[in-house]
Amino acid sequence: QxxxxxxxxxxxxxxxxxxxxxxxxxxxxGAGFDVHWYQxxxxxxxxxxxxxxxxxxxxxxxxxxxxxxxxxxTLAISGLQAEDEAEYYCHSYAxxxxxxxxxxxxxxxxx
Amino acid sequence: xxxxxxxGAEVRKPxxxxxxxxxxxxxxxxxxxxxxxxxxxxxxxxxxxxxxxYKGNTYSAQxxxxxxxxxxxxxxxxxxxxxxxxxxxxxAVYYCARGGVIPSTRNWFDPWGQGTLVTVSS
Numbered sequence: 001q002x003x004x005x006x007x008x009x010x011x012x013x014x015x016x017x018x019x020x021x022x023x024x025x026x027x028x029x030g031a032g033f034d035v036h037w038y039q040x041x042x043x044x045x046x047x048x049x050x051x052x053x054x055x056x057x058x059x060x061x062x063x064x065x066x067x068x069x070x071x072x073x074t075l076a077i078s079g080l081q082a083e084d085e086a087e088y089y090c091h092s093y094a095x096x097x098x099x100x101x102x103x104x105x106x107x108x109x110x111x
Numbered sequence: 112x113x114x115x116x117x118x119g120a121e122v123r124k125p126x127x128x129x130x131x132x133x134x135x136x137x138x139x140x141x142x143x144x145x146x147x148x149x150x151x152x153x154x155x156x157x158x159x160x161x162x163x164x165y166k167g168n169t170y171s172a173q174x175x176x177x178x179x180x181x182x183x184x185x186x187x188x189x190x191x192x193x194x195x196x197x198x199x200x201x202x203a204v205y206y207c208a209r210g211g212v213i214p215s216t217r218n219w220f221d222p223w224g225q226g227t228l229v230t231v232s233s
Contacts, residue, residue: 002155036219038156045206046156048221057221089156093216099172100146100158100218 003028004090004103011109017078020106022090023071028101030071033093037066037075040105041086049088050075082110113137115145115207115224122230128195131227133207135188141165145190146210146220147181149203159205161214162190170214197231204228 005023012018022035029035037050048057050066053073063079073092077084090103118132133145147159160171162181169181178195190207205227208220 034217034219038220040156045223045225046208046220047223048219051219051221052217091156091219093218095216097173102156102158105155 002104003094003096003101004092006088006090006103006106008104009107009109011111012080013111014080014082016080017076018080018108019077020075020088020090020108022073022075022092022103024073024092025071027096028071028092028094029068029073031095033095035066035068035073036091037064037073038089038091039084039086040089046089077108080108080110084108085110113209113222115209115222117205117207117224117227120228120230122232123197124233125198125231127197127231128193129197129229130191130193131205131207131229133190133192133224135164135190135209138209140183140185140188142212144210144212144214144218145181145183146208146218147179147190147192147205148208148220149205150226151200151203154203156206159192161210161218163212163214164188164190165212194229197229199231202229202231 010018038046040046053068094101116134146161162169180193208223211218
């Protein structure tokens with residue numbers, strides 16, 4: 001169902017930097033549609049982290065950053081903390097459907 | 112503070128319908144839209160549909176178009192999502208989230224409701 005591909009999992013030690021890729025195609029990210037990122041912790045509602053490619057949502061620490069290029073986007077978490085353990089999803093728009101699409105999700109583990 | 116509070120868990124038999132509510136507070140309801148999404152067990156997030164809090168016009172994913180109805184009641188700042196002809200594949204946590212007042216390709220969703228578990232089982 002998901003048209004945006006993410007790695008299933010990434011991990012890092014506290015203080016390290018991890019990156020999560022979100023790969024799409026010419027009908028979604030590559031068509032110029034914005035990418036947004038969400039953090040989903042178990043038992044909680046998904047939380048907006050990044051909107052419009054690289055803008056941090058209100059209250060989100062500057063340890064979270066994102067970029068977009070061609071048909072993909074990347075979320076970076078620097079200074080990794082235990083509280084960052086969660087599932088992360090990218091989100092964009094697909095003209096081929098048409099409609100909003102999400103990534104496959106990436107579980108971040110803090111070692 | 113902006114909040115979206117959803118109704119409680121539901122259990123339905125195959126072929127039945129379910130209606131989930133989403134009560135919004137803390138912002139001007141008619142200046143935004145409400146989007147509905149779901150997450151099946153072990154699966155990712157899936158967008159279902161959107162409704163304007165202003166005019167009540169809707170926009171749905173083609174997959175759900177023939178059995179999904181999304182409505183708003185501006186007097187109570189509540190959105191409702193009704194899904195009909197349920198099958199076991201519809202077992203999921205259903206979320207509402209605030210989005211743009213028009214179904215722009217640029218829309219992001221913030222905040223989200225706490226989620227409503229819908230279980231479809233005979």
